[in-house]
Each structure stands twice: as C-alpha cells, then as structure tokens.
Amino acid sequence: MSQKNSDGKRSARERLQEQRQREESRAKRKRALIAGAVVVGVLGIAAGVGVLVAGAGKDKKESAGPLVHPQGAMGKDAVTIPVGKPASKATLSVYEDFRCPGCAQFENAFRDTIHALEAKGQLKTEYHLVTLIDNNLGGTGSLNAANAAACAQDVGKFSAYHDLLYKNQPAETDDAFGKKARLLELAGQVPGLDTPAFRTCVNEGTHDSWVKKSHEAFGKSAYHATPTVLLDGKSIYGDQANPLTPEKLRQMVAGAAKN
Structure with missing residues (x-):
C-alpha cells in the first residue's frame, strides 16, 4: 500500500472518530438538558408546595380561633x-x-x-x-x-x-x-x-x-x-x-x- 493511500485511510478514520466524538458530545448535552429540565420541574413543583405550605402556615398563624367576647362587653x-x-x-x-x-x-x-x-x-x-x-x-x-x-x-x-x-x-x-x-x-x-x-x-x-x-x-x-x-x-x-x-x-x- 502506498504512503498516500495509508495517509488517506488514517485521515478517514480520524474524521470518523471526530464525528463520533461530536455525536457523543451532543448526546451528552442532550441528556444533560433533559435531566436539567426534570430537576427544574421537580424544583418548581417543590416550590409550589412550599408556597402552599407557607401560605397555610400563615393562614394558621393569622387565625385567632373562635370569637369569644369578654364578659360584659357591649355596644x-x-x-x-x-x-x-x-x-x-x-x-x-x-x-x-x-x-x-x-x-x-x-x-x-x-x-x-x-x-x-x-x-x-x-x-x-x-x-x-x-x-x-x-x-x-x-x-x-x-x-x-x-x-x-x-x-x-x-x-x-x-x-x-x-x-x-x-x-x-x-x-x-x-x-x-x-x-x-x-x-x-x-x-x-x-x-x-x-x-x-x-x-x-x-x-x-x-x-x-x-x-x-x-x-x-x-x-x-x-x-x-x-x-x-x-x-x-x-x-x-x-x-x-x-x-x-x-x-x-x-x-x-x-x-x-x-x-
């Protein structure tokens, strides 16, 4: 095999390897984006629950129980x-x-x-x-x-x-x-x-x-x-x-x- 053909085959292998690396990188980024979206969604749900709990706590704190008038209160x-x-x-x-x-x-x-x-x-x-x-x-x-x-x-x-x-x-x-x-x-x-x-x-x-x-x-x-x-x-x-x-x-x- 001539030196020129050998170099051409190596270049082809290198290009194929580089292409595979780029595809793997894209796949990793895609997986990362999907995982990030899931995390954000979970956090969003958690935040929503947190707001509801905080709101419920606030309502509970502001609730003063039944209305009980002091003895003799008037007007x-x-x-x-x-x-x-x-x-x-x-x-x-x-x-x-x-x-x-x-x-x-x-x-x-x-x-x-x-x-x-x-x-x-x-x-x-x-x-x-x-x-x-x-x-x-x-x-x-x-x-x-x-x-x-x-x-x-x-x-x-x-x-x-x-x-x-x-x-x-x-x-x-x-x-x-x-x-x-x-x-x-x-x-x-x-x-x-x-x-x-x-x-x-x-x-x-x-x-x-x-x-x-x-x-x-x-x-x-x-x-x-x-x-x-x-x-x-x-x-x-x-x-x-x-x-x-x-x-x-x-x-x-x-x-x-x-x-």
Whole structure:
C-alpha cells in the first residue's frame, strides 16, 4: 500500500472518530438538558408546595380561633369594655393600644381624675382596644396585652390590670408585652387575678379574635390614631392649641351632668 493511500485511510478514520466524538458530545448535552429540565420541574413543583405550605402556615398563624367576647362587653359588635356606673350621664370613649406611648401619656395624666369621676357616678368610660403598633412595627404585644386585659375583664379586674399595663409599658419598639410570661407576671400584682383560668385565657389567646374585631371596627371608624378620646361623642384630646387638662375634664363632665 502506498504512503498516500495509508495517509488517506488514517485521515478517514480520524474524521470518523471526530464525528463520533461530536455525536457523543451532543448526546451528552442532550441528556444533560433533559435531566436539567426534570430537576427544574421537580424544583418548581417543590416550590409550589412550599408556597402552599407557607401560605397555610400563615393562614394558621393569622387565625385567632373562635370569637369569644369578654364578659360584659357591649355596644355594636360588643367590642366595647365599660368601666363605671351605667347610669352616669357623661360617657368617655377611649381608643387605645397598650404599646402606644401617647396612650400611656394620656392614662398617666388623667387616670386619677377619670377614676374619681367614675367613683362619683358622674362618668362612665368605654374602652376600645386596638393593635396599631403591632401592625406598624411588628410583634404581638398589642394583641397579647389586649387579650390579657379582656381576660381580666372576664373576672371584673379590667380597670386595675389596664392601669397596671400602662404603668409598666415598655418602650414602643420593645415588644415585651409579646411575651405572655410578662403579662402573667404583672397580673400577679392585681389581687385575685392570677388564677389558673386567667392563665389559660392569656396563654391560649381566648379573646384574640375579639381583639382583632375591635381593631377592625376602629379601622372602619372616623378615627385613625391612638389615643382617641371622646366625651359624649366629641373629640376632646389632642388639640395642641387647647390642650385638655384634668381640671377641664372635670368641668366638661360637670357640664354634661347639668345638661
């Protein structure tokens, strides 16, 4: 065989070998693409399941259980907690959040005056509990504290526990009331409140749905800030040009009694 024919046969073999290598490479790439598509599909399905599970978890977390009204709750949808003698001629309506610094400022300034007027039968107070701070800053302190206050209402201890929460209010950004152990610890300072029934009510969030309903009612109202304070339906707090004082409040209530 001539050198030229030998070289031609080698070149043909080499070309055939190169062609086979290219075909094998294409086949490998095709298998890799198919495998990748399968993986992506599986991951896509897994991701879809993950979204469903996460969504289900979120729904479960947001679910607050059955609607249980505190004992004695009144008004439309029973979202109002009354304090004082029902026959009192003047009515103070207060929309509050237990994490709201402005609410604590109002309570600390007017608490003694309000209680004195309530004791004389001149004023009754209607409390509407909301959860603005939880919604704005995150956390559960507004909700948990409001539920605990509603639990205290069940045994006639709302006013004392309400006042204690505001006296011990943490900084607005500190979600200390989100810890139910802290709420129970404070309850120990109210005689007769820290009972097994109260602890169960706090720990299980018995009134969580009611608190959320109270907040929803606030959102549908004409008021959008806390504290909102009304005397016989008229806003009396928050006017910097004519600030409310304990003496002015006493005069307003006396005027309502005369009328």
